[in-house]
Amino acid sequence: MEFIRVEDLIFEYVKTDEGGAPVATRAIDGVSFNVERGSFTAIIGQNGSGKSTLAKNLNGLLLPTEGKVLIDGLDTSVPENTWKVRQKVAMVFQNPDNQIVSAIVEDDVAFGPENLGIDPAEIRQRVDRALEGVEMGDYKDKAPHLLSGGQKQRIAIAGAVAMEPECIVFDEPTAMLDPKGRREVLAIARDLNAKGMTVVFITHFMEEAACADHVLVMDGGQIRMEGTPREIFAREEELEALCLGVPAVVQLASKLKQRGVDLPDGILTDDELVRALTEAKAE
Amino acid sequence: MIRDITLGQYYPGNSVIHKLDPRVKILATLLYIVALFVVNDFPGFIVAVVLLEAVIILSKVPRRYIWRGLKPVLIIIAFTLTVNIFMVGGDIIWQFGILHITRQGLRTAAFVGIRLVLLIIGSSMLTLTTRPIGLTDGIEALLSPFKKVGLPAHELAMMMTIALRFIPTLLEETDKIIKAQQARGADFESGNILRRAKALVPILVPLFISAFRIAQDLAMAMEARCYGGVVKRTRMNAMKFARRDLIATVIFCAFLAVIVLQRVLL
Structure with missing residues (x-):
């Protein structure tokens, strides 16, 4: 069963030039794909291939210029759906420092549920569970800036998990981490997936894409290849033509x-x- | 070096003082500061010191943390003391050229010094024992009566939360920029004041740009986590006025009464 459905998505960033006239840069150029419920989908591509823009289109942070994004049947471009969509699809971003809101770990994890207006006792339980899930329970009273990059990213994941979404989009969560942090984050993503969470994992590390059920290869705002990791990595020369390795x-x-x-x-x-x-x- | 700044630092703990309702603590701190300016003799200061000492002992905050908060302002205190000692007129005890020390001067200087030290320790006890979220929730609650006249209490509190959270991040960023500019041959240490001020430009410009970039990232992350202002928002640790808060309030009111009576009667 499909959870995310992207139909002919086109996204343009609009800037105004010095004369004040709008200039559009097309970041995503006619992309269609589905993400199955409970699957682990990896999106790979080099810098500027449009993968982060695509990620932000998956929970209504950016809205399609043309085409449609449906999350569990909900159209992201309908304003009434915005909050429902963001609750269904949580997101973990690249920079661990810039996505932590509060100066105490557990308060940060509680931020999402608090915004959803959940009962305080229930928030407490969710926060404890989410922190245990990423093995950060011992750090719940600590200040985030004293933690390592990998630990901060685990806090960010706990913050997403505490909202009890159906899907988590990871937007290059490992790009700024050391190898140990990278392994931890990937292990948590796989663990969540094993427990039924739909995972969309954007990365430029091929080793991480190899763990997915399904791989999309992006270049120039378009999907160039799609298939299982086995199928994709068998096409070594095509990948190299896109400046990607295996x-x-x-x-x-x-x-x-x-x-x-x-x-x-x-x-x-x-x-x-x-x-x-x-x-x-x-x- | 720049990372040692401990502005508004919280010392995690589980003491009675930590558990007090932030609203009580904020009001008490404000009134304590006012009281320090009401007091104008030594017995009054002894009462103020005893109260603060009791709070420090109960809070179980190590003294070196308190000392660390005091250190950066020692220069200011020393400066005020010197000015007061030499500038106040009265019965001259010692004189050298135009410099003279008077009995009144010594007295004023001592009072100003004690006042400043108590003021700084008192307010740092508030931040040391109250988690940042509690602090901002408390301020939000105390400001919310003014919402009717258009004061954005929630937004102000959220801005404070974020500001506290990003102090260390921005300090780290500053550190990084300073090192990067030094690696390119920038010189921050020599020359006159004007030259040194000019040398700050290559730090401030990248710092501003990076602050804006962080703000944009954070706004995205907050939106992704369904932040939509105060509408229907709940709190994990809702503030409760418990029995211990009542006791603390009574003790504090007694303290205020002693200070005021002592000033009026003696």
């Missing part, structure tokens, strides 16, 4: 195959490669 493991596997090592197609993770290599050796 995960290091995939690259390694294909180089090994060129050297004559007998390996199956479609290796995506370290574990798969290790297993395939041990089997190849056993034979």
Whole structure:
């Protein structure tokens, strides 16, 4: 069942030039796709490919210039739907510092539910649960600026989870983190997905896209490729033409195959490669 | 160095003072400050010190935190003291050229010094024991009677919350910019005042730009979390006027009464 439906979406940023005349820059140019309920969709593409703009169109932060975005059947461009849509689709942004509102961790996590007008006792429970979910329960009285980037991003995720959305859009949540923080954030996203949350994960790290059920490759505001990670990463040359690579493991596997090592197609993770290599050796 | 500033810092704790209703604490702090200016003899100051000392002990805030808040203003205190000692006329105790110290001068200087120290410690006890959200909720509640005359109480409180939250972030940003400009050969340490003030421009311009960028990001993030102003908003920790607040109020009123009576009667 589809949860997000994007139909012929066109989005233009409008600026005024020095003479005061409006100048439109097209960031998204005719994009259509669906996101299934409970799926893990990754969107990859280089800087300026329109992926962040697309993300902000998914919960009504930006509204389509043309075309439609339907969230669970609700049109984002209808003003009455705005709050419902934002409650259904929560968002985690790139910069961990600039999305934390309050000077105390648990107060920040409570910010979303407070805006929804939820009963104080219920907010308390949600905040505790959300913080436990990202393993930050011990830090609930701390000041966010004393935490590491990865920890701050986990707080931001808890803030999104506490709103009890049906879908979380991650807009390059790992771009500003160190490798450890990146692993933690990805693990939490996968964990949420395993518990039934629909996840849209925007990234330019191919290793992270390899965890998805479904991958969209964007370039110049359009979707250039779409499919499972296995299908996408098999098309190494096309990806390279878009200035994107494939995960290091995939690259390694294909180089090994060129050297004559007998390996199956479609290796995506370290574990798969290790297993395939041990089997190849056993034979 | 710049990160050591502890303006409005909160010391997490679970003491009676921490648990008091922020509205009570804010009003008490304001009245305490007023009381400090009512007092004009040593017994009165002893009462004020005893009350503050009791609050510090009850709050379990380590003294080095209080000391840290006091340190940056020591220069100002020292300056005021010097001015007062030498400028007040009266019975001369010591004289050297145009400089002279009078008994009245010493007395005024001592009072001003004690007043300033108590004022700073008193108000930092408020911020040290009240979480920022409580502080802004309290201010919002205390200002809400003025909503009828068009005062945007909620918006003001939200602005304060965000300002407190972003003080460390902006300090970090300033630190980063200073280092980046130094790496490019900027010189902030030499030259006269005018030159040094000029040297601040390459810090302030990027800082403003980055503040605007942060504000834009934050506005997006707040919108994404369904922020829509005060409409139908609830609070996780709603303020409650409990029994301990009543007791605190009674004790504080007694303190005020002692101060006022002592001033009027003696």
